[in-house]
Amino acid sequence: MNYTILKPQQFGRVGLLTLSRPASLNALNSVFFSELIDYLDYILTDEPFDVLVITGEGKAFAAGADISEMVGLDPNGARRFSERGQQTFLMLEDLPIPVIAAINGYALGGGCELCMACDIRLASFNAIFGQPEVNLGLVPGYAGTQRLSRLIGLGGALKWILSGLNMDAREAYRIGLVQDLSEPEKLIEDALTLARRIATRGLKAVRTAKMLLRKGIDMNFQKALDMEKEHFAELFNDEGIEGMKAFLEKRKPSWENNK
Ligand code: DAK
Numbered sequence: 481m482n483y484t485i486l487k488p489q490q491f492g493r494v495g496l497l498t499l500s501r502p503a504s505l506n507a508l509n510s511v512f513f514s515e516l517i518d519y520l521d522y523i524l525t526d527e528p529f530d531v532l533v534i535t536g537e538g539k540a541f542a543a544g545a546d547i548s549e550m551v552g553l554d555p556n557g558a559r560r561f562s563e564r565g566q567q568t569f570l571m572l573e574d575l576p577i578p579v580i581a582a583i584n585g586y587a588l589g590g591g592c593e594l595c596m597a598c599d600i601r602l603a604s605f606n607a608i609f610g611q612p613e614v615n616l617g618l619v620p621g622y623a624g625t626q627r628l629s630r631l632i633g634l635g636g637a638l639k640w641i642l643s644g645l646n647m648d649a650r651e652a653y654r655i656g657l658v659q660d661l662s663e664p665e666k667l668i669e670d671a672l673t674l675a676r677r678i679a680t681r682g683l684k685a686v687r688t689a690k691m692l693l694r695k696g697i698d699m700n701f702q703k704a705l706d707m708e709k710e711h712f713a714e715l716f717n718d719e720g721i722e723g724m725k726a727f728l729e730k731r732k733p734s735w736e737n738n739k
Pocket of ligand 1: 562
């Protein structure tokens with residue numbers, strides 16, 4: 481598939497995906513969703529890299545769902561529209577590899593929901609976040625009502641979603657929505673550095689840890705501990721043994737991705 485909005489690049493074992501529709505502040509339209517589904521399918525099938533970084537071109541990460549497309553929907557169309565976005569962002573969240581959002585500017589509405597479906601959020605100091613849907617007489621429709629409360633707690637999510645206010649990057653960092661802040665010109669470099677760091681750890685361990693954290697949060701605690709125990713044990717077959725031996729022998733583990 482030829483992409484018109486997505487610009488994929490690859491740096492070794494790290495993928496960088498740039499949303500490129502800057503004239504519309506990377507508003508998420510149906511072409512974007514078709515391209516993203518295609519790209520996620522490619523990652524799942526070909527496993528081209530071990531960590532993905534997502535960013536936006538220009539002054540926005542993404543300024544939300546494309547309002548000019550949404551305005552023509554009736555309630556049934558809106559349900560399908562919401563479902564497609566929810567499913568696509570779930571597919572992104574469920575990728576076996578870690579995904580880092582490098583948030584370069586506006587991350588509003590669907591754009592904020594997109595970064596919340598990523599595993600780690602790094603933002604530039606000039607990023608702006610918000611769920612402004614109530615200003616349009618809407619509610620978040622790509623799982624924002626569910627992911628924001630899981631990330632920052634129910635009280636904070638209620639405050640931001642009910643008020644439709646925007647928050648700056650420092651506030652987003654303070655409340656734990658983003659994990660780190662960068663100077664705008666260093667954002668991508670910082671995101672790629674973190675991605676490379678993750679991509680040179682035990683790959684099976686990284687994927688297992690992501691899955692345990694992601695799945696465990698919605699599970700009964702004891703069941704989540706059982707799941708952790710089983711997956712911990714599985715790592716004692718190969719990667720984990722090599723990692724521990726390497727430590728004791730004061731050398732680098734000889735994992736494929738670490739040579
Ligand atoms: N959709 C479409 N176009 C957008 C857009 C958006 N979300 N955001 C910006 N643009 C377009 C503008 O219309 C403008 O286009 P032209 O007029 O040049 O053709 C261009 O991008 C540049 O924008 P501005 O001229 O407004 O730029 P400024 O720097 O002055 O302002 C801004 C930047 C981010 C403050 C402003 O653009 C803004 O407020 N944008 C809208 C932000 C917003 O409200 N985002 C939330 C969208 S609603 C659901 C499913 C999904 C959703 C909800 C329900 N269900 C089906 C239940 C999700 C909803 C949303 O995401």
